[in-house]
Amino acid sequence: MRLAWVWCTRRAVRHSVKVPRRLLSAQVNPQHDRLSETTRNIGIIAHIDAGKTTTTERMLYYSGYTRRIGDVDEGSTVTDFLPAERARGITIQSAAITFHWPPTAPQSPPPQLPPTFDTIPRSSIPHNINLIDTPGHADFTFEVLRSLRVLDGAVCILDGVAGVEAQTEKVWTQAGHYHIPRVIFVNKLDRDGAAFSRTVKEIGVRLHGWPAVCQIPWWKGGNGDFVGVGDAVHLRGLLWQGSADGSQIKAFELEQLETTDTQFADEIKKARIALVELLSEHDDLMVEHFLEHDEDHLAIPGLQIMQSLRRTVLQAPQRIIPVFAGASFRNIGVQPLLDAVVDLLPSPLERPDPEISIENQTSTLQQLLSAAPKPSVPAKKHKKTKDALDIAEVRNLTACALAFKVVNDTKRGILVYIRVYSGTLDRGSVLYNTNLHIAERAPRLLKMYANDAVEVDSLSSGQIGVITGLKHARTGDTLIVYKGLQMKSQPPGGLSSLQLRPITVPPPVFFTSIEPQSLSEQKHVQESLNILLREDPSLHLSIDDESGQTHLAGMGDLHLEIARDRLLHDFKAKARIGKIEIGYRETITASTPPYTYTLDRPIASKPAKAAITASVDPILDTSFTPQDAILTAEQQSAACKNVPYESSYALPDNSTLHISHDGLSRTDSSTHKSLLPPHLSLPSILSAIHAGASAALARGPFNGFPVSNTALHITLDAAAHLYPETTTTALSMATRAAVAHSLRTASETSPSVLMEPVMLATVFVNEASLGAVVQDISSARGGQVLSLDSPVSSSPSSASSSPATPRDTEDDDDAPIIDPTQIYTPPDPFASGTSSLSSDLGSSQRQIVARVPLKEMVGYLNHLRAITGGRGTFVMTVDGFEKMAAQRQREVVEAMREFV
Structure with a gap:
C-alpha cells in the first residue's frame, strides 16, 4: 500500500498531484444539445476471436433490441450479416447499430436530464448508444481505421486466456492516435487457463497505461467456476444465477460477503484501496475526497470513484485504463460493462474539435x-x-x-x-x-x-x-x-x-488479375468493380497497358479472397480470377540525359501537338516505408519549393517530380498572356504534367511494376514546347511518353532492380516452440528477428512506422514504462504460487518480432501451426519496401514468367 504517500501529501495536495495535461471536457461545445449529451458513439475493438461480436450480441439482447441471443458459430448474429462473415465466423465489415441503455419503452419521451450528474450516475438516465462492431483480422485494418475516425470512445476486449495479443496492440495504438478514450473488458474468464491477473499486468506492460481494476473475478468457492464479479467501485459482489440468459443478477453488499465469503470480501477491499490510490496519483479531486473521508478508502462513495475514473479516462493522452471482467458467452459481466460505457466514455460534446x-x-x-x-x-468593426x-x-x-x-x-x-x-x-x-x-x-x-x-x-x-x-x-x-x-x-x-481530416488509406501489397468471361460481361464486371472500390478504398484497380489485363490489389490474401467472393457471388459477375500475387516495386539504377518527345497527332478527331523534355535519376535511398506512398494535400504543398519558375511535387513510392518552367512564374502571371495559348493556364499545365508523370511511373520498364525511388526532371519551354494546338491532354500524353522513354533508357543502361515488401511480423508461440519458430524465421525465410518478448522501437527501414510501437503513434514522447510489480491484481486461483512474475508474463506465451519478406509469409499460418502444435498465432503489417538481392530477384522473375 502507498497510504504513507497519501498521508505525506495531506498538506500539499495541489502541489504534489500532477494536474492532467488536457481534459477533453475542456473543449465542450457551449451549445448544449440534449440529444448529444445522452449519446455515446463507441466501437468494439480487439484481436480476432476475442469475443467482439459475441459481446455485441449480449448488449443488443439486454438492451431489448433483440429477443434472442445470436451465436457466431450458428451464423445467427445481428452484426455479422454478410454471407461471407457467417460462413467464416469472423467480422469482415464493420456494422453500425443503435440501441438504448438502460432500456426504454417504445415511444417513450426523451429523458429529463438533471442539472448535474453530481448526485446520480449517468447510467440511471437512458442513453442512445451508436455501436460499431469492427473486424479483428489484420487484413481489414482499414475497416477499423475508418470506424475509429468517427468514434468518441471504444471498448477493447481481451481474451482472458490469450491476454494482450498482437492485433490488440495494433488497434489500441490506432485508437490512441485519434485520442479515443478506452475501457477494457477481459472476456472468456470461464475458459480453462483464464488468467485475469496475468492479463491485467500485460495491459500495463504492452499497452503502456495503468490498469484501474474496477472488477475482479468471482470464482465459486475461491477456485471453482467463474460465477460473477466483485465490484471495487461500489463495494459489492454481483452473482449471475437463476437464468440461462444472464438477465438475473443478485447483488451482495460488502457486509453480506464478509459473513459468507470472507476471502472474496477482503479481495474487494484490496481492489478498492488500490483503485483509490491509483486515481489519487492522477486526479486532484480524488485526493480531496480521500482526505474529506478521514483517509478511509472504503468510505468514499462509489459515485465519486466513478466520476474520478471518468475524469482520468477523458485525459489525453490516457494513462488510466479501467478494467472490467466477464464472460460474454456465459452471459456474465455485460450489463455492468454497458453501465461503464455510459458512465465513463464521453459524449460527442466532450470530444476535441475535429x-x-x-x-x-x-x-x-x-x-x-x-x-x-x-x-x-459591421465588417469594419469585426476584430480579427x-x-x-x-x-x-x-x-x-x-x-x-x-x-x-x-x-x-x-x-x-x-x-x-x-x-x-x-x-x-x-x-x-x-x-x-x-x-x-x-x-x-x-x-x-x-x-x-x-x-x-x-x-x-x-x-x-x-x-x-x-x-x-x-x-x-x-x-x-x-x-x-x-x-x-x-x-x-x-x-x-x-x-x-x-x-x-481525411482517412489515410494504406498501400496494397497483394494483387490478382480479373478478366471478364466474354466481351458482353465486361461492362457488368467493371461496374461491379467500381462498387467494390467505392465501398473499400483500400482496394486498388489498375490496367496493364500492354496486355489490357485488369489487376485488383488489396491488403492481404484474405482481403482479396473476400473481394473475389463478393464479386462472383454477391454481384454475380462472370469473370476469371487469377492467382493472388505480391505487388512488388521496381527502381532504376542509372541516370539519363534530357530527352525531348514531340506529340503531333489527332486526339478525339482534333489536331493536337505538344512537346516536353524529361530526364530521370535514381534516388539512392533503396528503401521506403508505406508512409512515403501516402501523400496529403498539405504534404504536397510543403514539397513545393518557393521558386517562382520551378515546381516540385512528392509522388507515391518515394519518387519526386521537378518541373522547370522558365519565363512562367507561379507568383506573377503578367507574362503568361504572351507565352501561353489563350486556352491554357499555368496551373492546368502543371496539373497535366503531374498526371502524365504519375501515369508513366505506374508501370515500370523492367517487369511492369510501379516505379519507386526515382527523381523525374521535366523542362517546359513555353516557346518551343507549346503550340496553338496544345491541349492539357496532349501535354499529359507527351509527358507520359517522355518519362516512359527515359525509364526504358535507364533500364537498358543499367538493369533495373525489384523492391519487395517487407513485413513486420509479431508471432506469439509457447515456450517449447520458441526455438523452432526463431530458426524458421531467420534461416528458412530469410527474416531478421528484432526482439523477443518486447515491442520493437525502431527498424532498419523505419523508426516511426512500426506498428509494434504504440508509443510512436500516440504523439506523446513520455509514455510511461509500467513496472508490473506496481500493478494491483487479484490472485488467479489456478496460477502456480512459486512462479515468478517474469515467467507469469512469458512462460505461457512468447512474443517474437521480426522483419520478413512478404513472399516468405504467404501461407505462413499453416506452417506456424504445424511447428507449434496448432498454438501459434501471428499478425503482420507492411514495414517498408527494400531492394532485393540478385539471387532472390532471379527466383521471383522466373516464377512470374512461369505464371504468365
Missing part, C-alpha cells in the same frame, strides 16, 4: 465557426485575432459531416455512412462534396440497426447515420450544407475547400 483544412490553412471546426463575423456586426480564419461565408454554414463508409445494399442501393460534426442535416438537403466539388441531394436519412434501418427526418451534431441515393460520395469525403446552395451552384469564397 481538425479541418480550408484555403491551405489548418484549424479546427469550432475555431472556424467562432471566427465567422456575425451578420449584425492574429490566427483567426477570415472567411465570412462560414456564418451561412448550416451542417458539416464526414462520409466514413460506403456500402452497397441489395435492397436500398448505395448507403453512405456519415458522422455529423456540426449543425443539423435534414432530409432533402442539398449536400456539397468539397472533395469532388459536386452537389447532391440527400433524399432519405436512416438510422442503422445492423442490416435493418429506420428512416428519420434529420441527423444532429454528434449523430451517426446513413444517406441513401448519393451517386458520388466516397469514403473520406466532406459534406457540407450551405444556405442558398442549389444543385448546380457552388459555395462562395473558401467554403468549397473546407475538408475534415
Whole structure:
C-alpha cells in the first residue's frame, strides 16, 4: 500500500498531484444539445476471436433490441450479416447499430436530464448508444481505421486466456492516435487457463497505461467456476444465477460477503484501496475526497470513484485504463460493462474539435465557426485575432459531416455512412462534396440497426447515420450544407475547400488479375468493380497497358479472397480470377540525359501537338516505408519549393517530380498572356504534367511494376514546347511518353532492380516452440528477428512506422514504462504460487518480432501451426519496401514468367 504517500501529501495536495495535461471536457461545445449529451458513439475493438461480436450480441439482447441471443458459430448474429462473415465466423465489415441503455419503452419521451450528474450516475438516465462492431483480422485494418475516425470512445476486449495479443496492440495504438478514450473488458474468464491477473499486468506492460481494476473475478468457492464479479467501485459482489440468459443478477453488499465469503470480501477491499490510490496519483479531486473521508478508502462513495475514473479516462493522452471482467458467452459481466460505457466514455460534446483544412490553412471546426463575423456586426468593426480564419461565408454554414463508409445494399442501393460534426442535416438537403466539388441531394436519412434501418427526418451534431441515393460520395469525403446552395451552384469564397481530416488509406501489397468471361460481361464486371472500390478504398484497380489485363490489389490474401467472393457471388459477375500475387516495386539504377518527345497527332478527331523534355535519376535511398506512398494535400504543398519558375511535387513510392518552367512564374502571371495559348493556364499545365508523370511511373520498364525511388526532371519551354494546338491532354500524353522513354533508357543502361515488401511480423508461440519458430524465421525465410518478448522501437527501414510501437503513434514522447510489480491484481486461483512474475508474463506465451519478406509469409499460418502444435498465432503489417538481392530477384522473375 502507498497510504504513507497519501498521508505525506495531506498538506500539499495541489502541489504534489500532477494536474492532467488536457481534459477533453475542456473543449465542450457551449451549445448544449440534449440529444448529444445522452449519446455515446463507441466501437468494439480487439484481436480476432476475442469475443467482439459475441459481446455485441449480449448488449443488443439486454438492451431489448433483440429477443434472442445470436451465436457466431450458428451464423445467427445481428452484426455479422454478410454471407461471407457467417460462413467464416469472423467480422469482415464493420456494422453500425443503435440501441438504448438502460432500456426504454417504445415511444417513450426523451429523458429529463438533471442539472448535474453530481448526485446520480449517468447510467440511471437512458442513453442512445451508436455501436460499431469492427473486424479483428489484420487484413481489414482499414475497416477499423475508418470506424475509429468517427468514434468518441471504444471498448477493447481481451481474451482472458490469450491476454494482450498482437492485433490488440495494433488497434489500441490506432485508437490512441485519434485520442479515443478506452475501457477494457477481459472476456472468456470461464475458459480453462483464464488468467485475469496475468492479463491485467500485460495491459500495463504492452499497452503502456495503468490498469484501474474496477472488477475482479468471482470464482465459486475461491477456485471453482467463474460465477460473477466483485465490484471495487461500489463495494459489492454481483452473482449471475437463476437464468440461462444472464438477465438475473443478485447483488451482495460488502457486509453480506464478509459473513459468507470472507476471502472474496477482503479481495474487494484490496481492489478498492488500490483503485483509490491509483486515481489519487492522477486526479486532484480524488485526493480531496480521500482526505474529506478521514483517509478511509472504503468510505468514499462509489459515485465519486466513478466520476474520478471518468475524469482520468477523458485525459489525453490516457494513462488510466479501467478494467472490467466477464464472460460474454456465459452471459456474465455485460450489463455492468454497458453501465461503464455510459458512465465513463464521453459524449460527442466532450470530444476535441475535429481538425479541418480550408484555403491551405489548418484549424479546427469550432475555431472556424467562432471566427465567422456575425451578420449584425459591421465588417469594419469585426476584430480579427492574429490566427483567426477570415472567411465570412462560414456564418451561412448550416451542417458539416464526414462520409466514413460506403456500402452497397441489395435492397436500398448505395448507403453512405456519415458522422455529423456540426449543425443539423435534414432530409432533402442539398449536400456539397468539397472533395469532388459536386452537389447532391440527400433524399432519405436512416438510422442503422445492423442490416435493418429506420428512416428519420434529420441527423444532429454528434449523430451517426446513413444517406441513401448519393451517386458520388466516397469514403473520406466532406459534406457540407450551405444556405442558398442549389444543385448546380457552388459555395462562395473558401467554403468549397473546407475538408475534415481525411482517412489515410494504406498501400496494397497483394494483387490478382480479373478478366471478364466474354466481351458482353465486361461492362457488368467493371461496374461491379467500381462498387467494390467505392465501398473499400483500400482496394486498388489498375490496367496493364500492354496486355489490357485488369489487376485488383488489396491488403492481404484474405482481403482479396473476400473481394473475389463478393464479386462472383454477391454481384454475380462472370469473370476469371487469377492467382493472388505480391505487388512488388521496381527502381532504376542509372541516370539519363534530357530527352525531348514531340506529340503531333489527332486526339478525339482534333489536331493536337505538344512537346516536353524529361530526364530521370535514381534516388539512392533503396528503401521506403508505406508512409512515403501516402501523400496529403498539405504534404504536397510543403514539397513545393518557393521558386517562382520551378515546381516540385512528392509522388507515391518515394519518387519526386521537378518541373522547370522558365519565363512562367507561379507568383506573377503578367507574362503568361504572351507565352501561353489563350486556352491554357499555368496551373492546368502543371496539373497535366503531374498526371502524365504519375501515369508513366505506374508501370515500370523492367517487369511492369510501379516505379519507386526515382527523381523525374521535366523542362517546359513555353516557346518551343507549346503550340496553338496544345491541349492539357496532349501535354499529359507527351509527358507520359517522355518519362516512359527515359525509364526504358535507364533500364537498358543499367538493369533495373525489384523492391519487395517487407513485413513486420509479431508471432506469439509457447515456450517449447520458441526455438523452432526463431530458426524458421531467420534461416528458412530469410527474416531478421528484432526482439523477443518486447515491442520493437525502431527498424532498419523505419523508426516511426512500426506498428509494434504504440508509443510512436500516440504523439506523446513520455509514455510511461509500467513496472508490473506496481500493478494491483487479484490472485488467479489456478496460477502456480512459486512462479515468478517474469515467467507469469512469458512462460505461457512468447512474443517474437521480426522483419520478413512478404513472399516468405504467404501461407505462413499453416506452417506456424504445424511447428507449434496448432498454438501459434501471428499478425503482420507492411514495414517498408527494400531492394532485393540478385539471387532472390532471379527466383521471383522466373516464377512470374512461369505464371504468365
